[in-house]
Amino acid sequence: LLGSDGSVRATVFAEMSALAARTGAINLGQGFPDVDGPASVAQAASDAIAAGANQYPPGPGIPELRRAIADHQRRHYGLYPDPDREVLVTTGATEALAAAVLALVGPGDEVLTLEPFYDSYAAVIAMAGAVHTTAALRATPDGFRLDEAALAAAFSDRTRVVLLNTPHNPTGTVLTRDELAVVARFAQQHDAIVLTDEVYEHLTLAGAAGRPEHVPIATLPGMAERTLTVSSAGKTLSFTGWKVGWVSGPEHLVTAVRTVKQFLTYVSGAPFQPAVAFALGDPGVAAWVDELAASLASRRDLLCDGLTAAGFAVVRPQGTYFVLADAAGLGYADGAALCRDLPALAGVVGVPVTAFTHDGSSADRELRSWVRFTFVKRESVLREAVERLAALR
Ligand code: PMP
Ligand code: GLN
Numbered sequence: 001l002l003g004s005d006g007s008v009r010a011t012v013f014a015e016m017s018a019l020a021a022r023t024g025a026i027n028l029g030q031g032f033p034d035v036d037g038p039a040s041v042a043q044a045a046s047d048a049i050a051a052g053a054n055q056y057p058p059g060p061g062i063p064e065l066r067r068a069i070a071d072h073q074r075r076h077y078g079l080y081p082d083p084d085r086e087v088l089v090t091t092g093a094t095e096a097l098a099a100a101v102l103a104l105v106g107p108g109d110e111v112l113t114l115e116p117f118y119d120s121y122a123a124v125i126a127m128a129g130a131v132h133t134t135a136a137l138r139a140t141p142d143g144f145r146l147d148e149a150a151l152a153a154a155f156s157d158r159t160r161v162v163l164l165n166t167p168h169n170p171t172g173t174v175l176t177r178d179e180l181a182v183v184a185r186f187a188q189q190h191d192a193i194v195l196t197d198e199v200y201e202h203l204t205l206a207g208a209a210g211r212p213e214h215v216p217i218a219t220l221p222g223m224a225e226r227t228l229t230v231s232s233a234g235k236t237l238s239f240t241g242w243k244v245g246w247v248s249g250p251e252h253l254v255t256a257v258r259t260v261k262q263f264l265t266y267v268s269g270a271p272f273q274p275a276v277a278f279a280l281g282d283p284g285v286a287a288w289v290d291e292l293a294a295s296l297a298s299r300r301d302l303l304c305d306g307l308t309a310a311g312f313a314v315v316r317p318q319g320t321y322f323v324l325a326d327a328a329g330l331g332y333a334d335g336a337a338l339c340r341d342l343p344a345l346a347g348v349v350g351v352p353v354t355a356f357t358h359d360g361s362s363a364d365r366e367l368r369s370w371v372r373f374t375f376v377k378r379e380s381v382l383r384e385a386v387e388r389l390a391a392l393r
Contacts, residue, residue, distance in 0.1 A: 011119060012355035016339065025343035026385045028303075028373040029351045031169070031321040035378060037238035037279075038288045044275035045242075057270040059262060061089020061246070065273045068280040069246050076201075077216050079224065081248040088258050091268045092243035093199045093232035096257065098124045099264055100195050100228055100247060101161065103256040105130040109160040114146070115363040116356030118169050118197065125163075133159070136363035137171055143315050144171035144324075146179040151186060159192045164217060167200035170356050170372040171324055172317020174204050174212040177220075184220045193253065194218075194227045199245075202236045202289050204319040205297040212318045218249070228253050233276045235321070236289055242272045296321070296375065299382055303375040306386025311393050312371075321376040324353055328369040330392055335371045342371075347388045 010018070016029030036042065060066065066083040073079040081087050090096040097120065105111055107129040113121050115134035125132040135154040137144035164183060166175040175183075187194050196217050204212045218227040232245035245268075247257055279285045304314045304323055312325035332338040336352035343349055350371040357364035375382060 012351055013119075016349050016351050019340075019343060020349040023343035023347075023349075025347045025349045026377075026381060026388065027349045028375075028377065028385055029339075029349040031374040031376055032240045033238040033376045034381065035238065038285050040282070041237055041239070041275050041279045041285060044278045045271050048271040048274045053270045053274060055270065056267050057273060059267050060258060061087070061268065062270075062273045062277070065089055065244075065246075065277040065280075068277040069248060072280045073229075073248060077219050079216065079218055079229075079248070082251070085251045086254050087246060087248045088254050088261065089268050089273060090245040090247060090257075090261060091265045092234060093197060093230050093245040094120055094243075095261065095265060095268075096230040096232075096245045096247040097121070097163070097195065097197060098127070099257045099260040100230070100253075101125060101128050101130070101163070103260045104193060104195070104253075105160050108158065110156060110158045111161045111163055112154050112159050112192070113163045114165065114168065115358065115361060116170055116353055116367060117163075118165060119355060121163055122358075130160075131158070132358070134358060134361060134363070136361070136366070137168070137173060139315060139366070143318065144168070144173045146175060146182060148182050151182065155186050155190050155192075157190065159190050161193050161195050162187050163195045163197070165197040166217075167198075167204060167214065167319030169200065169320050170322050170351075170353060171315070172205075172320045172322055174214060174318040177213075177215050180215055180217045180220055184217060184223050187226065188222060192226070194223065195230065196227060197230050199230070199232045199235045200320045201231055203293055203296060203321070205293060205300055205317065207297070207316065207318065211293075211297075214319070225250050228257065233272075233279065237276070237279055237285070238292065239272075242269065242276070244268060244272045244276045299375040299377070299379060302379065302382050303373060303386065306382070306389060307373065310386070310389040321374045322372050323375060324367075324370050324372055325350075326370050333369050335367070335369050338369075339371060346391050348373075348385050 013030040020027035066087040070083040135151040228249035234240040311330040353367040353370035
């Protein structure tokens with residue numbers, strides 16, 4: 001986790017945001033909205049501070065937020081976690097994932113992820129001393145899809161946890177029920193626990209074939225008892241800086257995560273918890289989230305069309321904040337080198353997709369010339385970025 005000179009190595013997101021700040025380029029690297037979430041939710045946090053929610057809250061999270069999370073799982077997916085024993089509030093999804101991996105695996109165990117994978121997965125699997133195996137998603141005319149053969153090859157009798165992510169960062173793939181059934185079958189055969197990162201659960205984006213359905217793998221037959229489901233308020237509510245996340249699943253697994261969480265952060269931010277509890281139950285906020293998803297779909301189209309016009313080959317994402325674009329057609333074989341030069345060439349910052357792959361893997365080789373761009377920026381900002389990118393041609 002350290003740089004070659006022993007220094008703390010910045011995450012690719014911090015590095016690219018610093019590059020944007022230094023050069024004045026438009027930051028389409030790190031995925032965070034440039035417009036905040038609903039004012040009513042921000043007001044609820046201010047009200048909570050004024051009302052004195054300023055000391056340590058309960059370790060598992062305040063009861064009203066745990067109830068709101070359980071209600072959310074029931075309303076949206078027909079899942080019935082017990083708010084007192086099967087729901088844990090965490091400091092963002094990042095902590096939920098880290099605490100779960102640290103709780104569930106150790107040296108000798110394997111954690112299987114899709115590849116490319118969100119960067120914190122590799123770091124926390126390494127911290128746990130476990131081995132990180134991957135199943136590459138394959139580029140197809142339908143986007144990046146699960147490859148059953150790659151998945152079968154990645155499983156072994158040491159696979160303890162499958163760390164899944166749908167909607168998927170960085171590809172924007174929303175895994176179908178059929179794809180999830182394949183994962184479920186292998187997890188059951190190998191008696192593996194599924195840890196599923198669903199932070200973009202509400203950010204599925206309508207396309208020609210309608211709006212893809214987000215399916216939690218915990219809803220598949222026989223899976224609730226072996227699945228920990230993770231989500232977060234950051235993406236759903238456009239408050240990424242609040243860092244309120246959660247995990248739900250069977251009591252013995254949630255208890256294991258809670259045991260680790262106690263010694264990572266002890267508790268999570270007091271005033272944000274009542275605000276998120278309010279947000280999860282409020283119909284006005286739910287309508288706001290639907291509008292966000294609709295506007296993200298049109299912003300996705302704007303950026304995809306602009307990237308295509310600039311000479312990139314894009315795979316139109318079905319969800320998340322991100323699109324992957326191949327620069328090979330523009331004559332750039334190395335996406336990382338292009339990302340370093342992009343501020344000077346076009347005044348835009350992106351993230352090389354190799355930040356989400358293992359050096360030398362098949363996905364790494366296939367995605368070498370690819371760049372991830374975010375479209376969770378105001379339309380005016382995206383229009384300016386698209387104009388600038390046209391200079392690449
Ligand atoms: N998982 C994925 C796939 C993400 O994209 C992110 C946010 N960038 C996280 C987890 C982290 O979420 P949080 O900010 O709630 O820790
Ligand atoms: N999840 C966001 C991204 O993928 C940013 C998260 C971070 O900075 N760690 O860009």
